[in-house]
Amino acid sequence: MPRSGQEARERLARAALELFLERGFDAVTAAEIAARAGVTERTYFRHFPDKREVLFDGERRLTEWVTEALASVPADVPLWPAMRRTVDLIVAPLEANRPDSDRLAAIVKATPALRERAASKEARLVSIITGLLVGRGASTDEAALVARTAWGVLAQAIEAWRAAPGTSLQVHVDRGFTLLTGLVGGAQGDPPR
């Protein structure tokens, strides 16, 4: 293997994070990020497809966690319980990662262009999960619905977790699932036609 490229990539990611924290996403140019990392703008774009993507490099790990978690659930567990266990399994890594992900979330929240990218990443993750569920034997419709719903619970839990420092993510997740079960499963009158 030739000279480590991976190293430059990490310097770029760190430089970008610093600059975005210092001055905000919009006030930083790609050339400046590259300069701080000691490379050229062109090199930046060889490592990341655009200015935003540096920040979302960690999302790949999330995908891995989900994939592994779901794979670790026995195949005979029905869809929804399997998804629930999967969510439980990725709570730990998420909590371990909190300090970093909090800073990231702050930057993203403050920048529309980044929120857009984040929303897109979520959608992509949901569709990956859907694929995995289909691989477990679910119908496409079921899989998509379960993936969307479970992700919704987790996403909402994460949001509440960030809003309330010092709380445990697991608590929010549990609350979300029970809340959902109560709301949806409850026999309150909603006549289908």
Add this chain to the structure above:
Amino acid sequence: MPRSGQEARERLARAALELFLERGFDAVTAAEIAARAGVTERTYFRHFPDKREVLFDGERRLTEWVTEALASVPADVPLWPAMRRTVDLIVAPLEANRPDSDRLAAIVKATPALRERAASKEARLVSIITGLLVGRGASTDEAALVARTAWGVLAQAIEAWRAAPGTSLQVHVDRGFTLLTGLVGGAQGDPPR
């Protein structure tokens, strides 16, 4: 030349749609859209904040439909049933709008940059719905969860509906809600059907 402003805006929207259909989003420049509409590029950017937004002008109507539909549900209807009725209420306008929205969906689906924008719009709509539900007296957590989940059902139904021409959206919506109830509310045991 023209005076209305609104008129130019509509010409721009039509021109953009045509060009995107003819050559694809990426192969069209903002200047070309403007030219076909008989104005300058600068004028384009006075009507729309960026190249993508022309296509999403109609989303405002969706927001209105949702707002009105939810407002029309009596305040004493509990959260989830209220949401379910709201979804039912906007099925009609959605179906009436099918030909246009199908073409739009095709363009969006083919272009990553547009999918991103679409995902972002969905997120925004969900947060608007959350706000409305809070206005009805729900807690933030409940509201967010219900909004996310219900929108998930509708979004999934719309996708299935587009994939199966000739079917009725209402059918997919009904199926989605019953499926969800069965999965989430049902005893932890059995795969459906």
Add this chain to the structure above:
DNA sequence: CCTAGTAGTGTCTGCAACTGACACTACGGA
């Protein structure tokens, strides 16, 4: 130890998405 291949980089060049500043023109109302 030398040589050849390859991954990573710098440089140069160019397009297209936006943006600010300013001058102009049609219009509706006083």
Add this chain to the structure above:
DNA sequence: TCCGTAGTGTCAGTTGCAGACACTACTAGG
């Protein structure tokens, strides 16, 4: 009839991104 306003054109500038090509550090193979 004149004036204020909203919509537009023009021009110049910044920045995100991409193709082409030459160069350099490193590694493997002889």
